[in-house]
Every structure is written in C-alpha cells, then in structure tokens.
Amino acid sequence: MMNYKTNILILILIAGSVFESCNKFEDFPDIPAINFENFIVLVNPETGISERGVLVFSYTDGDGDLGLDKGDTLYPYDKNGEYYYNLIIKYYEKQFGTFVEVPILSWNSDSSYYDTLTFNSRFPVLTPETGNQAIKGVFQDTLFIYNPLSQFDTIKFKALIIDRALNKSNEIETGEIIRLQD
Template sequence: MRLPSKIQLFLIILLITGFGSCKKVKKFDNIPRIEYTSFTSIYNPDLEIYDRGVLQFYFEDGDGDIGLDNNDILPPFNPDSKYYYNLIITYFEMQNGELKEVPILWFNPETELYDTLTLSARIPNLTPNGVNKAISGEIQDTLFIYNFNSTYDTIKFEAFIIDRALNESNTISTPLIIR
C-alpha cells in the first residue's frame, strides 16, 4: 500500500524536524572535573595594594551533584567536617625560591587575637532540573591575596571541588601571582 505523497512529505518533514530538534545529551564522568580559566587581581585604592583576586575555573560533572544547600549541615556536611566546604582552596607563598603552604592570618577585633582566614567556600547547589543531570559551567570565587603578616610578594593557589557523593575533582593551580 502506497501512502499519498502529501502524507509521505509530512512524515519526512516530521522525521527531519524530530531528529534535528533532539538535544545531544552531554556525557561527563560522575567524578567532577575542573580546568583553570583565569585569575584577576583586584586593586584596593584605599590601601594602595592588590588585596583580592577572582579565581575562575570551568567545571563539569556527569550526575550534577555539585553544590550544597544552606541547610546541608548534617553529617557529612556539618561545620566540623572536612566536607563542610566543597570548594577547597590552598594558599602558597614563594619563600626563598620555594613554594610553601602558609595560613593567612587576620586580626579578629572581637577576640583581640589572630585567626586563620579560610579561603575554602561552599558552592551553592547547582543541580539542574530534569532527567539529564549532567552539568558544566564556570565558577568564580573572590579571594583575599594579601597576607599582611608576610613580606613575600609571589603567591599561588590550588583548588579542587567535592560533589555531594564526596567525589573529589582533580586539583588546579594558578600560575605564580605577584601581588
């Protein structure tokens, strides 16, 4: 049985439209992966120094479980846990030709003591709606880069992210930064 030509044409157009409109599903590993994009230093005219900078990196994750909600404070994401922060950032200074991990100290006026400044952060929940949870994008984080207790001027950061399944991404590094 032969279909009339108008029906054949309609079916062909329908098939072409159907195949053409299908989104290609992105496939990423369920372990997050990140790539360094840039670091931009920010000048503070009041202090006449570069005291902050913006770290930007690309991320991708196959099951989209990147980020935490504000109420994610029960184990393993409780404040005393190593998983409380899901963006882990480490600060290094070039000291006598060698990179050394050092804490950034700041004076806490309430306690009148020096405290260690935490550079790590909590990425908000980025899980997309829908069936396909694969996600990719750019993340920016503003960091303090000036260690008032140090005379060294060359620094570097390392960073990685942790998803809600506690999978750790690869670690990225900034190039050396002169502050």
C-alpha cells in the same frame, strides 16, 4: 525516478542526524572535573595594593550533584567534618624560591589573638531543575590576597571541588601571582 528517491532518502537521513544531534546531552564522568581558566588580580585604586583576586575555573559533572543547600549541615556535611566545604582552596607563598602552604592570619579584637582564615567555601546547589543530569559551567570566587603580615609578594592557589556524593575533582593550580603591596 531513482534519483528522486535517492535524494529524498539522503534528505531524511540528514534531517534525522541533525535532529538526533540536537537532542543529545553531553556526557561527562560522575566525578567532577575542573579546569583553571584565569586569576584576575584586583588592585584597590585608592591604595595601589592588590587586595583581592578572582579565581575563574570551568567545571563538568556527569550527574550534576554539585553544590550544597544551607541546610546541608548534618553528617557528612557537618561544620566540623571534612565535607562541610565543597570548594577547597589552599594558599601558597613563594618564600626564598620555594612555594610553601601558609595560613592566613587575621586579628581578632575580641580575643586579642590572631585567627586562622580559610579560603574554603560552600557554593550553592547547581543541579538543574530537571534533576540530576550532566552539567558544565564556569565558576568564579573572589579571594582576599592582601597579607600585611607577609614580606613575600608572589603567591599561588590550588583548588578542588567536592560533589554531594563526596567525589573529589582533580586539583587545579594558578600560575604565579605577583601582589602589589605597600
């Protein structure tokens, strides 16, 4: 009789712990964290040039306040403000053995001058429909890496994200990326 009661009690405890573990939400800090996963170089088959690449990183955020709506353009997210972009990407070239942050230039035929391009961007709201709660996922961003004005073929990127509470994540860095150029 005691054995039967003990077995029932053990089964109830096991069932309760399984049920409890199924209902637990993951817990992350409210400051977003990102982890570099990969950088995939895309080569144009017609030209043989590395024109684009895909930056892949994972993210976590404890309160799920990642992303901006298109209408988020008032302070502090105004176009000329520090927080207009929520994905910050810096571009570096290896010049004579040292990585140097350099601007990417693009010819503007309207002004007949070169414009400085940015890799920074705004990604949409990732908050679950159930409201702010811990989230995690994988993010991919396609970047143009071909720079016909540069003689250097080795590049890298650094990136971070910013949540709606203006918390900046850690900064990630790609490894060295060798571009195929003409």
